Amino acid sequence: MLAIWERQILKKIFGRKIVRKRWVRRTNQKLQQLYGEPNLVEVAKASRIRWIGHAVRLPVGRQPKRIFKSEPGGKRRRGRPKARWKKEVQEDIAKLRIMDWRTKANDRKG
Known part of the structure; x- marks a missing residue:
């Protein structure tokens, strides 16, 4: 949905073309080329991957780390499961073929 909204905005910014x-x-593709960003x-997706690396490096007692490590409990509702943030990020990492991302995040200096 974000991509659709972005294209609508780019169409409004760059307007129509008469030939x-x-x-x-x-x-x-032409709109994206005109935009240049x-x-x-x-x-x-890049921001999510950066943040997950940060969350992995957090000390154990920190609230964001505890939330990141937790799993939702209880019964799931009927129908299609909701998209989970962690699962979305793991799919992004898999598409980029990043192996051992947890180890790489922990080895990072800075």
């Missing part, structure tokens, strides 16, 4: 008295549609979905 030989006819409206020409701009493709999503990474799309919002990629920026959001």
Whole structure:
């Protein structure tokens, strides 16, 4: 949904294009090329991956670390399971083929 919203905004920013008295549609790739910045979905995924590395390095007693390590309990509602933040990040990491990301995050200096 974020990608759809971004394309709608880019269409409003860059406007319509008229060539030989006819409206020409701009493709999503052309809009992204005109914009020249990474799309919002990629920026959001990169931020999530940076934050998960930070959460792994936190001391054990910190609240964000405890929340990160916890698993939701109780019975799940009927229907499709809700998307979980941790699962989304793990899928992003798998798509980027990052192996041993926990070890790499813990070995990081700084």
